[in-house]
Each structure stands twice: as C-alpha cells, then as structure tokens.
Amino acid sequence: MAALRDLSRDQAGGNDELDAVEQARRHLVQPWPYAGSVGEEARALIGEGDGIYITDSTGQRLIDGPAGMWCINIGHRREELARVMYDQAMQLCYNTPWYTMNAPSAELAERIASHAPGDLNHVFYTTGGSSAVETALRFMQFYNNVRGRPEKKLILSRGGAYHGSTYLSASLNGRPRDRDWMDGADELVVKMTSPDPFRRPKDMTSEAFSDFLVEEFSATVARVGAERIGAFVGEPVQASGGVIIPPDNYLQRIREICRANEILYVSDEVVTAFGRLGHVFASGQVFGLDPDMITFAKGVTSGYFPLGGVVISERLLQDLRRSNHPDALFGHGLTYTSHPIGCAVALKNLDILEDGVLAHARNVAPYFQAQLKTLEDLPLVGEVRGIGLMACVECVADRESKNPLQLDKNVGARIDAHCHELGLLVRPLINMCVMSPPLTISREQIDDMVSILREGISRTMDDLRKEGVWQG
Structure with a gap:
C-alpha cells in the first residue's frame, strides 16, 4: 500500500x-x-x-x-471512544490478571458471549489476532493433554490462509511469501488446498470444487489419522489471502467432519467479526457455523486499543471440569490479558456497532x-x-x-x-x-x-x- x-x-x-x-x-x-x-x-x-x-x-x-x-x-x-479511554485510565489503568480482575472485562465477556453462536459462552482475552490464534491452539493442546490424548495435536490449515505472526500461528499461514525465509512448526501443521473458486480448474463447477475440497479434507483426516489431529483453523473468508469466499456449504461440511472426528473447529474471525460482514460474528449469522472456538481482534475496539480474544465452547470447559485431572494448569496468559482500558473501549465500540x-x-x-x-x-x-x-x-x-x-x-x-x-x-x-x-x-x-x-x-x-x- x-x-x-x-x-x-x-x-x-x-x-x-x-x-x-x-x-x-x-x-x-x-x-x-x-x-x-x-x-x-x-x-x-x-x-x-x-x-x-x-x-x-x-x-x-x-x-x-x-x-x-x-x-x-x-x-x-470518535470522541466517545477517546473519552472512555481517559475515564477508564483515571479509574483503573491496569490490574494483574493473574490474581485480580476488573469489571469491564467481565461485562464485555457476557456481551460477546451473547452474540456468539452455539454454546460459545466463555472468553479469554489476548492483545491481538496472532495471540488469539496462539491461545486457541495452546488451549487445544492443553485440552487433549488433560483428556489423555497427548498425540492429538496436529493442526489442519489451508493454502491462502493468514493466521498471525507468532511462531505457532504463523506456522499455519498458507501464503508462500509469508514463509519463504521464516521458520515454522511444520511438524505440527498439515496444509490443504485454498478454497478459492477463482483458481479452481477451468472445467470444474463451483459445486464440484466444493466436493473436491471436502473430499480432500476427509481424505487428509483418514490419511493422517483423526487420533492425531487436534484442530482445524479456518477463516470464514480468507482475508489477507485476497478475500477468498469459499463455495456454498463447504464450511458447514468441514464442520461436520470435524465434529465426527473430535477435531476442534477454530473459526478465525480476527477480520470478519465486529461488523465487517454486518454482524458481531459471521460464523453463525452468515455461514451457519457453530465452531468450538472463535478468535477475534481488530474490530473489537475498532483499532483504538490492542485487544483480542478467543470465545470458547461451554462443552469444552465442562469436559475439563469433569476430567480426573482437576489440578492440571492451563499455563498460559499475557501481561495485558483482560486489560481494563481495552475492555472498556470494546464495550463502547459494541454499543456504537449495535446502535446502527x-x-x-x-x-x-x-x-x-x-x-x-x-x-x-x-x-x-x-x-x-x-x-x-x-x-x-x-x-x-x-x-x-x-x-x-x-x-x-x-x-x-x-x-x-x-x-x-x-x-x-x-x-x-x-x-x-x-x-x-x-x-x-x-x-x-x-x-x-x-x-x-x-x-x-x-x-x-x-x-x-x-x-x-x-x-x-
């Protein structure tokens, strides 16, 4: 640019x-x-x-x-967001999330959960999109460790994808120039074809292309082994890949394969959430999906303050609470997790989004x-x-x-x-x-x-x- x-x-x-x-x-x-x-x-x-x-x-x-x-x-x-930043900073500029909490983060979690599809009722805050995706993947690893499935850790991604710049999130990226000179956790990631209808074979219909993508996904699960695959991470629309909109019903069919094989479906909505497609979340409202996790960032504060997060399924947390490892520690967090200023700004931003x-x-x-x-x-x-x-x-x-x-x-x-x-x-x-x-x-x-x-x-x-x- x-x-x-x-x-x-x-x-x-x-x-x-x-x-x-x-x-x-x-x-x-x-x-x-x-x-x-x-x-x-x-x-x-x-x-x-x-x-x-x-x-x-x-x-x-x-x-x-x-x-x-x-x-x-x-x-x-937007003056109202600037005033919220000032007011919140004058009231409480920061608190450690390790053993304290703040009211804006709790209120925002409830508001976000009210917009999320399915049973996505819980929010873990990060500082941006890369750390949101990283958090979702670390949660998947923790979840499978606690459930006695330490081998179920591989991650499915696609060509054209962009999921971040931290080591693990960047390993999922499917654009060649992102990785030409950079290392990644290649042993943990399996990549498949970009769902780009514009680049499908010349004689292939959109419906046939969708069938091809779904069959490739199913074959990959069978070849690699569902017992080794922990998650699929996919943007509803591949944003930095060139605004790639997948064929009709493709995402829903992938979701069903994931559900049948206990592969966590992570919908990366860092770009599409908070209004880009006209809704707070696009997964449910636009694409008819109920993922296991949704990652978000960017539009949650309209860029006025660094904030991101992961919305997590109630079912996953219940599985952890019912496990026979109640002392297992999810050893993950950030200094600025649940930042009070960021959460206060996000609340006001959500008010403005909802108000027209x-x-x-x-x-x-x-x-x-x-x-x-x-x-x-x-x-x-x-x-x-x-x-x-x-x-x-x-x-x-x-x-x-x-x-x-x-x-x-x-x-x-x-x-x-x-x-x-x-x-x-x-x-x-x-x-x-x-x-x-x-x-x-x-x-x-x-x-x-x-x-x-x-x-x-x-x-x-x-x-x-x-x-x-x-x-x-």
Missing part, C-alpha cells in the same frame, strides 16, 4: 514530519521489512484521521480504503459490492469478489489463463501509488487490491472510492503498456 512506499525528505510537510522520517530511518524497524532496507526505512507518514479519511504528511486527504488493517470499523476520531452501524453495514454492503463489480470491465481486472464490506480486485495478465505471474509483481503497489495521488489508500497484495473501508462509509463515498480506483487501475494499465510489460 502507499504506507509501504519510502518517503523522501522533500515529501514531508514540516519539521515534525522531517524529524519523524529521520528518526524512523535511524532507529525504527518496520514490520515485514526486506533485508536490503531493514532498519533504514521510513514509510508514508500519516498525521490525522477523521471518519473514513486519513491525512498524510503532505496534507493530502485520503479515503482509508483498508480501514487501517481491517480494523477501524466505526471510523477515525451494523445495520448500516448490512444496508450499504450490496451497493459497495455492486459498484466495485463494475471494475470488471477493465481488461487488467480478472475478478472482483467480496462479501459485506470487504472486497478484492484481482489483476491478471489475461482472463483466459488467469495468470498473474506475467504481470509486474508490484502491480497492486502501482495501482495504490496512483490511487494515493488521487485520494485513496489501497491495500496492495502483489497482483491484488483489497478494500475494507470503515463501516460508516456512505454510498457517495463508495462512489468516490470506486471512481478513484478505476482511474488508478487505468493509469496502471497505461504504465504497463508503455513499459511493454502487458499488452492487454
């Missing part, structure tokens, strides 16, 4: 900005850096946010197309998807896909082969660079552009966003033609 482009001194808007750029180059290690620039990189400096907009260091106002990182769900500069934002998101989503779909008339665009208020524009060298590899690998970044100049921040993923704006976006603002994106793609097509990279 534009935030990944290097800033030169003459791009900064004043002394403070110049200082920040130089300070970053000298001292700040950015996330996801390349070895050739690690520790010497400054990225696009953002100074302000307001509603669906951010302002960069040049003073240019931009639509925040990715909503930060899928998370600024109620928009920037969720309904607005459901109402405006069809228009958002329809307007973005019009971009498919551009020859560089292979597919526009999405659900709720998340979407992906995938660019291809030609629509017949759907081959992205013949394109410049930075085509998404090229589009984003043009869009940045025109007033829109995009999240580029190699040959894709992902859009997930704040849920408060209006139809008129959607029109602006799509218009800018159209022009950014058109300018990129002109660039590629001039350079002889693409002849479309």
Whole structure:
C-alpha cells in the first residue's frame, strides 16, 4: 500500500514530519521489512484521521480504503471512544490478571458471549489476532493433554490462509511469501488446498470444487489419522489471502467432519467479526457455523486499543471440569490479558456497532459490492469478489489463463501509488487490491472510492503498456 512506499525528505510537510522520517530511518524497524532496507526505512507518514479519511504528511486527504488493517470499523476520531479511554485510565489503568480482575472485562465477556453462536459462552482475552490464534491452539493442546490424548495435536490449515505472526500461528499461514525465509512448526501443521473458486480448474463447477475440497479434507483426516489431529483453523473468508469466499456449504461440511472426528473447529474471525460482514460474528449469522472456538481482534475496539480474544465452547470447559485431572494448569496468559482500558473501549465500540452501524453495514454492503463489480470491465481486472464490506480486485495478465505471474509483481503497489495521488489508500497484495473501508462509509463515498480506483487501475494499465510489460 502507499504506507509501504519510502518517503523522501522533500515529501514531508514540516519539521515534525522531517524529524519523524529521520528518526524512523535511524532507529525504527518496520514490520515485514526486506533485508536490503531493514532498519533504514521510513514509510508514508500519516498525521490525522477523521471518519473514513486519513491525512498524510503532505496534507493530502485520503479515503482509508483498508480501514487501517481491517480494523477501524466505526471510523477515525470518535470522541466517545477517546473519552472512555481517559475515564477508564483515571479509574483503573491496569490490574494483574493473574490474581485480580476488573469489571469491564467481565461485562464485555457476557456481551460477546451473547452474540456468539452455539454454546460459545466463555472468553479469554489476548492483545491481538496472532495471540488469539496462539491461545486457541495452546488451549487445544492443553485440552487433549488433560483428556489423555497427548498425540492429538496436529493442526489442519489451508493454502491462502493468514493466521498471525507468532511462531505457532504463523506456522499455519498458507501464503508462500509469508514463509519463504521464516521458520515454522511444520511438524505440527498439515496444509490443504485454498478454497478459492477463482483458481479452481477451468472445467470444474463451483459445486464440484466444493466436493473436491471436502473430499480432500476427509481424505487428509483418514490419511493422517483423526487420533492425531487436534484442530482445524479456518477463516470464514480468507482475508489477507485476497478475500477468498469459499463455495456454498463447504464450511458447514468441514464442520461436520470435524465434529465426527473430535477435531476442534477454530473459526478465525480476527477480520470478519465486529461488523465487517454486518454482524458481531459471521460464523453463525452468515455461514451457519457453530465452531468450538472463535478468535477475534481488530474490530473489537475498532483499532483504538490492542485487544483480542478467543470465545470458547461451554462443552469444552465442562469436559475439563469433569476430567480426573482437576489440578492440571492451563499455563498460559499475557501481561495485558483482560486489560481494563481495552475492555472498556470494546464495550463502547459494541454499543456504537449495535446502535446502527451494523445495520448500516448490512444496508450499504450490496451497493459497495455492486459498484466495485463494475471494475470488471477493465481488461487488467480478472475478478472482483467480496462479501459485506470487504472486497478484492484481482489483476491478471489475461482472463483466459488467469495468470498473474506475467504481470509486474508490484502491480497492486502501482495501482495504490496512483490511487494515493488521487485520494485513496489501497491495500496492495502483489497482483491484488483489497478494500475494507470503515463501516460508516456512505454510498457517495463508495462512489468516490470506486471512481478513484478505476482511474488508478487505468493509469496502471497505461504504465504497463508503455513499459511493454502487458499488452492487454
């Protein structure tokens, strides 16, 4: 995205900005850096946010197309959230979760449980999505140890998945560039095909593709052995994989296989929860699932404070309480587990979501998807896909082969660079552009966003033609 482009001194808007750029180059290690620039990189400096907009260091106002990182769900500069942070800090800024508790965390747990599907009635808090997934997996290990099944620890994941940056959660990731130079717990993870209908074989129907995925899953369980598999972790929509929406009924069929083989189904809703698909949780309301655990983060506080968590099935906790190992210790927790400020912010954020934002998101989503779909008339665009208020524009060298590899690998970044100049921040993923704006976006603002994106793609097509990279 534009935030990944290097800033030169003459791009900064004043002394403070110049200082920040130089300070970053000298001292700040950015996330996801390349070895050739690690520790010497400054990225696009953002100074302000307001509603669906951010302002960069040049003073240019931009639509925040990715909503930060899928998370600024109620928009920037919501004074009520800022006041909650202040009020809670003045009352209680922190308490150790090891042997004390606070009221906001208990109230929030009840509120979250009321929205969760099935018997998911209990919440364990973390500091973000990676630690939420890590917690779910550690709980699975503990659960099987207590139940006398220490061999039942393998984890099923899929191509295209993104589940985090901690060691175990990152081991589940299914995007090659995430793991090219990084180690992982490969002995614990079994990966299967991405449920991407756009990339299915040319002569295969969507229904047949769903059958293939389910049969692959069933065959994997049979080959590896259900007695060795502890969990399946899957996003309802593969977000960072390019907004991959699985075929109809695929997830429900996978859930049934998991249930029949006592494989814990972990629905990773770090992106899709808290309004992105118009509901607090998408697993039940959108996909008809009742998982054993749901992970969440990002939108729970709309990005105003780091918070995440896992919602856990009542049945799993009852199994532990009924075991003959009552003294077994789940030795897992974080310094900031159940942070009172984070939980207070999440409560207020949930109030705002329930007081019209969720309904607005459901109402405006069809228009958002329809307007973005019009971009498919551009020859560089292979597919526009999405659900709720998340979407992906995938660019291809030609629509017949759907081959992205013949394109410049930075085509998404090229589009984003043009869009940045025109007033829109995009999240580029190699040959894709992902859009997930704040849920408060209006139809008129959607029109602006799509218009800018159209022009950014058109300018990129002109660039590629001039350079002889693409002849479309």
